[in-house]
Structure formats: C-alpha cells, structure tokens
Amino acid sequence: MKRRTFCAASAAALATAAFPLRLRAAAASDVAAVALDGRQLTLKSTDIDDLRATVRGELITAGEGGYDAARRLWNPAFDRHPALIVRCLGAADVRRAVSFSASHGLLTAVHAGGHSFAGHSGCDGGLVIDVSPMRAVEIDPLKREARVEAGALLGHLDREAQAFALATTAGVAADTGVAGLTLGGGLGRLGRRFGLACDNLLAAELITADGRWLPVSATDNPELLWGLRGGGGNFGVVTAFTFQLHEVGPQVYGGTVTYSFKDARRLLRSFADFLARAPDELYVDVDLDVDEHGEKVVELDVCYSGPLKDAERVTAPLRRLGKPQQEQLAMQPYVKIQGSAQTPGTAEEGIYLKGGFIDGLTPTFIDTLVGVAESMPSDSFEIGFQQAGGAIARVAPTGSAYWNRSASHDMHVLASWKVPGDGAERNRDWVRRAWAQLAPLTRGYYVNISSAEQHAETVHGAYGDNYPRLVALKKRYDPTNLFRLNANINPAA
Numbered sequence: 001m002k003r004r005t006f007c008a009a010s011a012a013a014l015a016t017a018a019f020p021l022r023l024r025a026a027a028a029s030d031v032a033a034v035a036l037d038g039r040q041l042t043l044k045s046t047d048i049d050d051l052r053a054t055v056r057g058e059l060i061t062a063g064e065g066g067y068d069a070a071r072r073l074w075n076p077a078f079d080r081h082p083a084l085i086v087r088c089l090g091a092a093d094v095r096r097a098v099s100f101s102a103s104h105g106l107l108t109a110v111h112a113g114g115h116s117f118a119g120h121s122g123c124d125g126g127l128v129i130d131v132s133p134m135r136a137v138e139i140d141p142l143k144r145e146a147r148v149e150a151g152a153l154l155g156h157l158d159r160e161a162q163a164f165a166l167a168t169t170a171g172v173a174a175d176t177g178v179a180g181l182t183l184g185g186g187l188g189r190l191g192r193r194f195g196l197a198c199d200n201l202l203a204a205e206l207i208t209a210d211g212r213w214l215p216v217s218a219t220d221n222p223e224l225l226w227g228l229r230g231g232g233g234n235f236g237v238v239t240a241f242t243f244q245l246h247e248v249g250p251q252v253y254g255g256t257v258t259y260s261f262k263d264a265r266r267l268l269r270s271f272a273d274f275l276a277r278a279p280d281e282l283y284v285d286v287d288l289d290v291d292e293h294g295e296k297v298v299e300l301d302v303c304y305s306g307p308l309k310d311a312e313r314v315t316a317p318l319r320r321l322g323k324p325q326q327e328q329l330a331m332q333p334y335v336k337i338q339g340s341a342q343t344p345g346t347a348e349e350g351i352y353l354k355g356g357f358i359d360g361l362t363p364t365f366i367d368t369l370v371g372v373a374e375s376m377p378s379d380s381f382e383i384g385f386q387q388a389g390g391a392i393a394r395v396a397p398t399g400s401a402y403w404n405r406s407a408s409h410d411m412h413v414l415a416s417w418k419v420p421g422d423g424a425e426r427n428r429d430w431v432r433r434a435w436a437q438l439a440p441l442t443r444g445y446y447v448n449i450s451s452a453e454q455h456a457e458t459v460h461g462a463y464g465d466n467y468p469r470l471v472a473l474k475k476r477y478d479p480t481n482l483f484r485l486n487a488n489i490n491p492a493a
C-alpha cells in the first residue's frame, strides 16, 4: 500500500482529533434509527439521555457539535450518517454503548483508526462505538511487551516502542488503526521476521455482545485469542491489546527504487528470482502505478531490518533490475520509514479496491499482470503487492483464524477519484474489469484489503477451513450478529 497516495494530512482529520470531548448539546429529542435487520425504529429521548448521562466520553447525535467530524471515515467514498456516535474514553463507555445497541437491536459499527476500505467503521442510522479517543500505549521494556488501547494508531505504537529500540509488526501507513489492522491479520515491514501483527498478539480485553468484559490470552479464553488473530471484529469490541515486542533498529535500511514500466515484464521476472532467495529481514512492496508526470512506473518500497553491515549487499540486486529512474535507499530511523511522524490523515480521494492472495510472481502471473497494467488508465490507479512469507508462513493455517498463510503476496487493484465528482463509476468499473482477469490467479483474500462485496460474496476465501470453527465461536459470543460490519462470520451458517 503506497504511503504517499494516502497520508495527506487534512484539516478535517486534525479537527477530528481535536474536538472537545465534553461538548454537550441540549436535551436530546427522539431519534430515528435503523435496526440490525434494516427496520426503521425510534430511539426515545429519555433512553438517549440515560446513555448520555452514564458515559464518560461524548454521545453525539445528528446536528450536534462535532457530529460531522466524528462520523467522517478515512475513505471519503463512504459518507455515513449514524443516528448516534459514542466517543468512548474507556472500557466502561464501550460496555454501555454495546449494551445500549444490543438492547435496542441497533445496527452497530465499531470505529478505531477508521481506515476500513469497505467503510465498515461507520453506518447509516445505527450506533457507532468510536474507540478512537482511547490511545494510550504503555511499553514494558523488561518484558518487551506493549499494552495498546484500541484507538491507538500504528504511528503511536511504533514511536513509543522505538524509544526502547523495540517494535512489532505493523502496517506501512502510520495513521492506520492498530485495532482493525491487528484483528484482520496485519501485514507489514517486519512480518517476514516476526509474523503478522496478530501473531504477536499476546492478550486482549474484550467486551462481548452481551456486555461482558473478558480477558483473552493463551490461558484466559484461549479460543477467543485464536479467533481474534485474524477473525476481524466479529466477536466483540477489543478495548486493549498486549503485543510481544522485538529488538528492531532504531536504524534500518530502506526507501524506494523506481523503474520505468516499459521493461516491467523482464524486470518483474528478475525481481521474482531475487525474492526467492531473499532473507526474512528484507521486505519489499511493489506498486505498478503512475508517477507525477503521468508515466507508468514500477516502484519498490524496501525495508531491510537485519544487521546494517549487510544492508547494501543484500539490497544491491534491487538497484540492478534495470536502470532505476530514482533510487532512494539509505540508512534511516525505523519510525521514519514507517511514516510515524506523520499527522493522522484521511484519504484525499474516494477509494475502491479489490484484493486477493497470490502464490508467487510466476511467469504466467507476471504476463497477465503486465497485460492488465498496460490497460491501466494513466491516472488514479494502482496495482500493489504486499510481501508475506517468512515467519507468516511458518504458522499453521489452523493455528489462528488467519488462514491464508502460504501466500507470497497480498495483491490489490485500486482506483481513486475526487469526491464529490463523477469519476466513481468509471474508476470502479476499471477495477472490476482488471479484477476479472486477475482474480482467477488468486487464492483467498485478505479481510483488511478488500471491498464490501468481496466479503459478501466470498467470505470463505478469507477464512478457509477455519470457517466452521469461527462460526462456532461467533454463535457462542455474538449469536445475534451484533458485530456484522466486517468480513462477517454468519452465526446462522
């Protein structure tokens, strides 16, 4: 996932982070809302007042101060208007919000970093449980563990942990939420060394659909730990995560190498040969997209986190795949390469994507890919690959809810367009046509980098043979499917 496309800080995002939590509106009146089954219902003002009086954070309804900032999602393709937003300050607020939702049978969304490509952290007419104000990160350097509240962003975790030269696998954009990323899996620059973010999840604190607070770890409710490692937000609202940390940096070696797309076929074949022998300390994202001059390029985003004395030797072949247009590999702080100093942002444009796992950059795959990329319009499109393998593949597919362990890469085909604007349908249409050619070469898909219709049509492809076990867990902890805005595990299946 290319960082420069998405991390533009916006005034809107800053406003979201800064609006005062204690702003209260006048007494609420009755509010029209939407039930879990889509029915219209009315929430009585007295019930809303009762909830407002019990939460420590803020309850916001349409028209109240802060509503527009609080309902905004990272992806402006989704313009959701919830009936209620509870900006939670702690587990008690989450519990109250969950109980309110469950007792009224309300459509319910959970919002942490707000980066869901499918717009799943917002909803129309329902209740949003917004954990984004809960952002504490505590590092225990002796145990090498981090306790992270559910609203923290990756940049918060990276910065705190790197103060002790520690880190765990996190995604490549600092403003992504720890919660959604971890619950869906969590691919990132350290994944081939230390596994997915969810593989490093030691414990969690969970509020279930019936309002219970549960500790989750290898000894407390271990089946839930298995489910939270890749099963998404299906089993409740996590209020805090505990991660295993590892010694990393603080200096690593990396940056970008950019080649012209003209020689893409040959270049990608050489690249695939190189990757087959690359060590786990090396992670390389590949993006086929269009540069600022409108030219198609192949861009490699490189991070080598092994011994620095080996860095230039290990990465040298990446500079020799052809004649680079640009090469910006250098020793730099891990937090810099992770973009951790960036201000939380929202995407400037609406985004639509499709994604799936592949089993290697084989010659057949490269031929199809380059053919599709040749037809890619010369603006606002991208075909990208996040590298997996290494430690990720050393965990058995049944070892956690995250099933697709043997994939070499997660691929996405993405389009963006100005909002408001008329590019949405044209650009979505290109993604669908490109995907029709590429999908037959994929096996399963990643719940975190996919569209809502992929979840609806092919959810088994994400969970594989783990699906029946996940359904059993869902039946036990969320039999009414209160938490359904995700890659949904249907308790009635």
Ligand SMILES: Cc1cc2nc3c(=O)[nH]c(=O)nc-3n(C[C@H](O)[C@H](O)[C@H](O)COP(=O)(O)OP(=O)(O)OC[C@H]3O[C@@H](n4cnc5c(N)ncnc54)[C@H](O)[C@@H]3O)c2cc1C
Pocket (backbone or CB within 6 Å): 001, 006, 074, 109, 110, 111, 112, 113, 114, 115, 116, 117, 120, 121, 131, 150, 170, 171, 172, 173, 175, 176, 177, 178, 179, 180, 181, 182, 183, 184, 185, 186, 187, 188, 232, 233, 234, 236, 237, 238, 239, 386, 448, 449, 485, 486, 487
């Ligand atoms: C710019 C960008 C870069 C990305 N890069 C990567 C990457 O490098 N690696 C990678 O693996 N993924 C990446 N992703 C995908 C990312 O992992 C998902 O979008 C993820 O869902 C974001 O988590 P969030 O907390 O920000 O999202 P949200 O939109 O807040 O939540 C996403 C989902 O998780 C659920 N959820 C959120 N918080 C909780 C909670 N506390 N308890 C239970 N359920 C919860 C929500 O209900 C929703 O279904 C990227 C996404 C973007 C937009």
